[in-house]
Amino acid sequence: MTVRLPANSTGTILDTQTESGKDRQVVVVREPVRPAPTRSVGGRIIYVEDFRGIQPGFWNDGVGVAHRDCDIMFNGKPTMRLDPLGNTSGGSNPGRTAVTTGVITKRRIHDGYRHKFGMEMWFRMTSLNLTSNCWLSMSVYNRDGTNAHHARVWLDPNGNNVPLLGKILDGDASNTAGSAVWVTAVTSVLQNGAGTHTYDVPSGRLDRVGGWHSVKLVVDFVTKKYVSLALDGEALVDLSAYNMDTTASTGFAGMHHSIEFAATTSTRRFVNVANVIGTLED
Amino acid sequence: MALKLTVPMWTLVGDNEQSLGAGKTLTASNESREYPELGSFSKAIFLLDVSAASGTTPSLTVKVQGFNPAASKWHDVVTFAAQTAATGTVIAPQSSNLDFITYKAVFTITGTTPSFTFTLVAIAHVEEPAVQ
Numbered sequence: 001m002t003v004r005l006p007a008n009s010t011g012t013i014l015d016t017q018t019e020s021g022k023d024r025q026v027v028v029v030r031e032p033v034r035p036a037p038t039r040s041v042g043g044r045i046i047y048v049e050d051f052r053g054i055q056p057g058f059w060n061d062g063v064g065v066a067h068r069d070c071d072i073m074f075n076g077k078p079t080m081r082l083d084p085l086g087n088t089s090g091g092s093n094p095g096r097t098a099v100t101t102g103v104i105t106k107r108r109i110h111d112g113y114r115h116k117f118g119m120e121m122w123f124r125m126t127s128l129n130l131t132s133n134c135w136l137s138m139s140v141y142n143r144d145g146t147n148a149h150h151a152r153v154w155l156d157p158n159g160n161n162v163p164l165l166g167k168i169l170d171g172d173a174s175n176t177a178g179s180a181v182w183v184t185a186v187t188s189v190l191q192n193g194a195g196t197h198t199y200d201v202p203s204g205r206l207d208r209v210g211g212w213h214s215v216k217l218v219v220d221f222v223t224k225k226y227v228s229l230a231l232d233g234e235a236l237v238d239l240s241a242y243n244m245d246t247t248a249s250t251g252f253a254g255m256h257h258s259i260e261f262a263a264t265t266s267t268r269r270f271v272n273v274a275n276v277i278g279t280l281e282d
Numbered sequence: 283m284a285l286k287l288t289v290p291m292w293t294l295v296g297d298n299e300q301s302l303g304a305g306k307t308l309t310a311s312n313e314s315r316e317y318p319e320l321g322s323f324s325k326a327i328f329l330l331d332v333s334a335a336s337g338t339t340p341s342l343t344v345k346v347q348g349f350n351p352a353a354s355k356w357h358d359v360v361t362f363a364a365q366t367a368a369t370g371t372v373i374a375p376q377s378s379n380l381d382f383i384t385y386k387a388v389f390t391i392t393g394t395t396p397s398f399t400f401t402l403v404a405i406a407h408v409e410e411p412a413v414q
Contacts (some may be wrong), residue, residue, distance in 0.1 A: 054287075054323070055285070055287060061298070063295075063297065063315075065315070065316065065319065067321070067322070068319070068322050070321075070322065081318070085295065085316055100300075109355065125341045126409060201351040202351060202354050203353055
């Protein structure tokens with residue numbers, strides 16, 4: 001068998017040729033094309049949840065609902081809608097751990113603090129009433145039977161039609177303060193977080209396309225530190241200076257890849273997420 | 283091959299399904315949370331079972347309703363015959379096409395100091411491949 005690769009920019013061609021008795025030649029080119037819509041590079045994909053299956057592979061632990069949504073499509077496939085159903089939560093931010101009086105939709109994967117993992121997704125601020133009194137966040141966390149170690153990013157619209165902020169939960173500062181301390185790690189420059197192009201049937205707003213943001217968080221469970229954060233088209237932000245947040249927890253020991261959405265008022269609101277991807281980064 | 287989904291429908295607004303008991307005890311009328319997850323399916327059979335009833339002339343009527351998002355109104359989809367005791371007999375199932383997107387259950391209880399313990403489950407299905 002002969003393998004011929006496409007010419008490079010200078011027209012150079014790499015050829016292989018089978019020699020008699022030496023038929024185990026290997027040419028390693030690069031990773032195969034990633035099979036899911038993504039803006040990120042790197043990382044070996046360990047799952048893709050694109051919601052084409054009728055029953056999502058994510059489970060909601062909160063009092064709201066997370067369900068397959070065929071009203072709001074992305075890339076020709078359904079999405080997942082997160083709706084607190086009017087249930088309310090306290091506080092002024094997503095907190096150190098997920099709020100069970102909202103939506104907590106997750107996939108659990110067992111890994112005993114051995115690797116670096118990434119989690120990414122596309123998301124859309126779909127309905128009205130998403131620019132205040134509610135929080136969308138994405139978390140990768142694990143428990144060891146004694147403690148929980150959380151890496152969280154708060155996807156904060158920061159107001160009406162203003163740049164979206166990616167805030168991370170600062171582990172050291174949160175432990176010192178005894179409450180959640182968030183650090184703005186990245187701003188989606190010149191791109192609005194939420195406020196317009198909404199899909200909200202009762203008010204006659206029927207923009208099914210909306211505007212989609214993308215986010216990817218990478219964490220290291222060996223060192224219990226953040227690694228990086230990517231938001232929309234912004235440059236990858238190095239987060240190696242930040243530790244995960246440690247809280248006492250004897251809950252189920254396992255790693256969670258989670259998306260949370262909670263609100264402080266009962267006004268109906270919902271967001272959509274698409275193409276949730278988990279990656280192994282080492 | 284039909285894909286089927288079993289959905290317990292006795293979760294009330296504010297209940298967390300992580301700690302849902304094996305049935306619901308109600309002493310007054312109430313409603314379930316909304317169930318948009320049924321909207322991906324084409325048909326369902328609804329099964330009601332009453333395991334305990336007490337009070338003076340207690341009555342439990344269970345309805346399943348579908349939501350019209352443009353008018354913000356709920357329409358009756360199926361209605362079970364009123365239950366007055368836990369007889370141990372099987373209550374006639376109700377079935378319906380799932381033409382709405384979102385559903386909920388309405389539990390109407392009357393009588394003097396009434397109490398009902400019951401389950402309401404939807405087994406939904408669709409005749410299409412699970413993955414297209």
